[in-house]
Amino acid sequence: MSQRNEQPSGEKDPLEPDVRQIVQAAGNEALAPEEKAVLWERIEYSISEEKPVYRRLWWKVAAAVVVLAAAGWWMLREKPAAENGVLAFARQQQPVADTSTETRLVLGNNRQVTLSGASASLTYGQNGTRVMVNEEQQYEQGAGSDIQYNTLIVPYGRRAKIIMEDGTEVWLNAGSRMVYPVVFNGKSREVFLEGEAYFDVAQQADQPFFVFTNELKTSVLGTAFNISAYADDAEQTVVLVQGSVKVNANAGDAEQLLTPGYKAGYSVAGRGISKEHVNILAYTAWKDGRLVFTRAPLPDILKKLSRYFNILITTETNSKSTFSGDLDLADDISTVLDAVSVSTGLKYERTTDGIILKKK
Template structure:
């Protein structure tokens, strides 16, 4: 970026922070961000902070929270990354100037403009933790961060792929529904301890939306994907997992929920304790006993249950994959999530075959070699894509 371009970029960014940009100036600013290849040339964060502090419509508590969060990370620059994937539906927008996003690996603060025409772009490999106040943390194995609310109060700690809620929500009731969320990309898992001590392990390709306190006398979370729950019993304030149209009411228990969007069933496997499953009217609840799997048909909205070996459904917790009479299509989906790859199956006849296999913490190459040796499946590897023929 030349000195004149840098000066113009700074002018545009300052006007954007103050909410004084014209449509033409906004378009010019976004083009600068998209084309920028030298992040160190972009406006220093201290200059941005000065403008943020002067922004007349910003709430003082929100401004202080931004300032306090920024001061935790030294030598921050404002930068932008090339868009890779759109996780807009998982983000909560901070409405004043965009989104402030922490990128731990590069020690940067990303200022990302957000609107329907400019959705949030986030690197594929990062776990995305979004606080209810709109602050987003991008998480990897080296992340070590303390989270604060708008009042500057400590509410959580992130260490690597682990989050612990340290807010005071355990003994409080709130009327305002404020939820955090975490998205786990393919190839990753993430563990959380919620405000009540409940532990949740999220599998790859999953999103969990959860509160930091009891809301309307309930502890209610929302799951898209797969998670293993170890729930702290509280008879007064029931724990409920909402998996789209399926509700799982928990009675102090350990269980696995699989609710991926592309699957035709949402499955609940009970390891110990007791849960109830229902869709619509709670009076139609079906109780599970330990060792049972309840399957909710998304099409027919019917719940069936049967006895299963629970380890088949919980092996992923230990980084393992276990298949019993599994269709090749279901195996492909799990391999894609587990290893963060794209598998292109060009051999239609495989769809008619069921497979049995146990894979520990094996690299993908060994898994493919096994399938080739035992089932004579031919394949080629092209970067991040596996082609089966």
């Protein structure tokens, strides 16, 4: 008769606490990579010891299943926004084309409408099927049970304003793209932004408003705020004018809760969100045709002017000086550059590539 080495029924498998520890961690908080490695080593070591074949196999399978489940839970927790409808739809689209010269509206049926003029406007009816362009042209689009997205693309040198079907007003700055449903009929109102926009959100306590960028999610109920999320900027910012908003990174746990007058700054490289009190007008005056800057580096000022006027404006100086001022962007570009020249002590010259500021 063959002999089997059986473990006494009252003795617990030494592997069991390790598996239970992973289960508990998955239910509460994800394990750090180094903690996972230590636990896994202990599991493998315990499995390598001589135990009954069936019991050893069961615990090995259970350990693998639990580790995989914990990893899957962590991935879902880390990237909740990745499955968001508007974010997924926006990421499938082409980025804003710098070569575009006119503002474009892409309807749900992929029909494209050109909006002429430096400042365009869109007004949606209550059910989102009717949209008024520049207060003179009207377009119809079908309303079905499936979500239909519209996309507004604003090139450099242009601005636009949208009045959404819920009454929310959005001002889009030059070089921006916004993707949004024609009607908000879900539990939340969600839009995507690339570039810069000022939001005045209609308050609906039972239907919170979310603005997604490629890096951030801003959550609001009813408030006014500015978001800047240009692809070529090292920082994305959210500045609160009134109300309250919560700003989260799409990946990771970085988060800031803002009160009026504060800015959340997300470092694309560092993946962290800072918070500081700022001059609100320095971030919102653009929607009223002004550029207000407080202790701003010259390259930052010139980048904003380049976007607004759709012409490359650079400087050959490496000065770290900062400047404060208020420019009226309704003036022509020469008048604006004259003011910049006086403030900086530099002269400007037109080149084949654009405009350059240099020492006098």
